[in-house]
Amino acid sequence: MGCSDQHGDAAPSSKLLSIQPYSSDRPCGCQTVNHGIDHHSDRTHYVIGAIQTSAGAIPQISSRLKLEDELGAFMVRWGIRRNHFRVDPGLYAVGTPNERSDVMVTANYKFTFDMVRQNLEGMNVWLLVLDTKGVNVWCAAGKGTFGTKELINRIQLTSLGKIVQHKRIILPQLGATGIAAHLVKEYSGFTALYGPVRAADIQAFIQTGYKATKEMRRVKFDWYDRLKLIPNDIIYNLRYFLALFLGISVLSGIHTTSYSVQQVLRNSIPIIKIITVGYVAGLIVTPLFLPMIPTQNFSFKGLIIGILFSAIFFLSHSLNGSTLAQCAGAFFIVSLSSFLAMNFTGASTYTSLRGVKKEMKIAVPIQIMLVVFSLVLFVLDMTN
Amino acid sequence: MNQQSYFPEVLTLQLIQEQCNNCGLCVMVCPHEVFEMKNKKVHIIGRDFCMECGACKKNCPQGAILLDVGDGCGCAAGIIQGVLTGTAPTCGGPNESSSVMSALKI
Numbered sequence: 001m002g003c004s005d006q007h008g009d010a011a012p013s014s015k016l017l018s019i020q021p022y023s024s025d026r027p028c029g030c031q032t033v034n035h036g037i038d039h040h041s042d043r044t045h046y047v048i049g050a051i052q053t054s055a056g057a058i059p060q061i062s063s064r065l066k067l068e069d070e071l072g073a074f075m076v077r078w079g080i081r082r083n084h085f086r087v088d089p090g091l092y093a094v095g096t097p098n099e100r101s102d103v104m105v106t107a108n109y110k111f112t113f114d115m116v117r118q119n120l121e122g123m124n125v126w127l128l129v130l131d132t133k134g135v136n137v138w139c140a141a142g143k144g145t146f147g148t149k150e151l152i153n154r155i156q157l158t159s160l161g162k163i164v165q166h167k168r169i170i171l172p173q174l175g176a177t178g179i180a181a182h183l184v185k186e187y188s189g190f191t192a193l194y195g196p197v198r199a200a201d202i203q204a205f206i207q208t209g210y211k212a213t214k215e216m217r218r219v220k221f222d223w224y225d226r227l228k229l230i231p232n233d234i235i236y237n238l239r240y241f242l243a244l245f246l247g248i249s250v251l252s253g254i255h256t257t258s259y260s261v262q263q264v265l266r267n268s269i270p271i272i273k274i275i276t277v278g279y280v281a282g283l284i285v286t287p288l289f290l291p292m293i294p295t296q297n298f299s300f301k302g303l304i305i306g307i308l309f310s311a312i313f314f315l316s317h318s319l320n321g322s323t324l325a326q327c328a329g330a331f332f333i334v335s336l337s338s339f340l341a342m343n344f345t346g347a348s349t350y351t352s353l354r355g356v357k358k359e360m361k362i363a364v365p366i367q368i369m370l371v372v373f374s375l376v377l378f379v380l381d382m383t384n
Numbered sequence: 385m386n387q388q389s390y391f392p393e394v395l396t397l398q399l400i401q402e403q404c405n406n407c408g409l410c411v412m413v414c415p416h417e418v419f420e421m422k423n424k425k426v427h428i429i430g431r432d433f434c435m436e437c438g439a440c441k442k443n444c445p446q447g448a449i450l451l452d453v454g455d456g457c458g459c460a461a462g463i464i465q466g467v468l469t470g471t472a473p474t475c476g477g478p479n480e481s482s483s484v485m486s487a488l489k490i
Binding site for chain 2: 138174
């Protein structure tokens with residue numbers, strides 16, 4: 001699709017019932033009837049054919065991932081080309097669906113799309129992809145992009161009513177934060193059924209006559225879920241690790257009257273040690289043992305683990321420096337651990353906005369104070 | 385129940401029984417089993433586990449759920465980003481890919 005970048009995000013997505021004809025005002029040559037598929041990207045290798053319907057041809061997609069998908073996933077984890085990691089919104093076919101087949105709804109975040117199509121292996125269903133600006137279902141629902149307006153609009157843009165005879169669409173349960181099922185019914189005529197939370201349960205949900213068990217309806221956050229997050233979190237936070245390291249290293253060159261590059265080099269190993277211990281405490285140990293650590297407060301959980309780690313650090317004389325330098329390191333570890341643990345609220349599945357704000361009001365000043373203490377001790381040690 | 389609660393004292397969830405028609409949609413959409421259908425009536429059984437995601441309120445055709453959803457998610461990084469950019473809490477950063485959500489959500 002050569003016309004990807006001219007459109008960008010300008011696709012008509014969410015003016016309630018203000019449907020724009022798809023063939024008009026396209027600056028490039030892709031004016032073909034495309035059933036509400038906005039061409040954001042050229043990454044359409046997953047399209048393997050087309051299904052003819054009374055409303056035209058619908059792209060058929062593969063339910064198997066290719067190396068390209070894995071590679072894309074890898075790149076996005078490293079923050080490369082993230083804006084390209086979206087799927088063109090619109091209607092797709094999985095298998096060979098007909099006018100009686102089910103319609104599943106999902107987000108246009110590529111990870112989500114891949115997860116869903118993989119779990120639809122062997123089924124014949126329609127997949128309606130909403131324009132969530134490349135964001136997953138739950139976060140997009142929270143923002144309202146996986147929303148009532150977008151869904152109603154997309155149903156009309158894709159002529160879904162002509163393609164299927166029934167009036168039933170299956171939404172991911174976590175989309176409920178953004179979609180009002182009764183309004184969808186009122187404006188589009190389609191009855192929105194809430195499917196399971198996890199894509200892996202879709203087949204079971206459909207086979208049991210659209211019934212989800214309690215288990216399928218609940219968001220979990222167990223050992224394995226938290227464990228899966230850790231590699232990604234480490235990679236994501238790597239850039240801050242480097243920034244922190246460079247920042248403190250530059251500072252560490254300060255001498256009473258001059259600046260010493262030699263001193264910077266000498267200090268780099270202890271600095272790496274300090275940041276690493278803070279990262280291990282706040283980014284690995286705290287998330288992993290989350291429910292076992294006392295207090296509900298994430299930053300205090302990180303504080304506790306940070307203190308534990310800095311005590312070990314201190315007692316084992318890992319820094320080989322003066323007591324002052326070791327204290328500076330210890331304070332820094334505690335602050336860093338607390339901060340990183342606090343950021344884990346976003347990855348967890350049970351924190352409320354109001355709760356996080358309350359927690360931050362107390363935690364952020366403590367973290368800043370600890371860093372200031374640490375830097376003061378650090379500078380005192382340097383200038384001694 | 386094996387669920388974790390988080391600052392239950394700041395939660396705003398309320399169910400107005402008189403307005404409720406017991407359709408049960410809130411029971412269905414809640415990700416933390418806060419509601420239960422008992423004797424054809426909806427009850428709140430796990431208020432402490434509410435995360436104010438707003439799914440129940442959004443899907444209540446009767447307007448029987450009172451909940452101050454707020455603007456944004458329960459995410460410290462998002463709140464910081466919001467403060468730095470002077471906007472509402474936003475979680476649009478690359479952190480999303482690192483969220484467990486991408487693994488959990490369909």
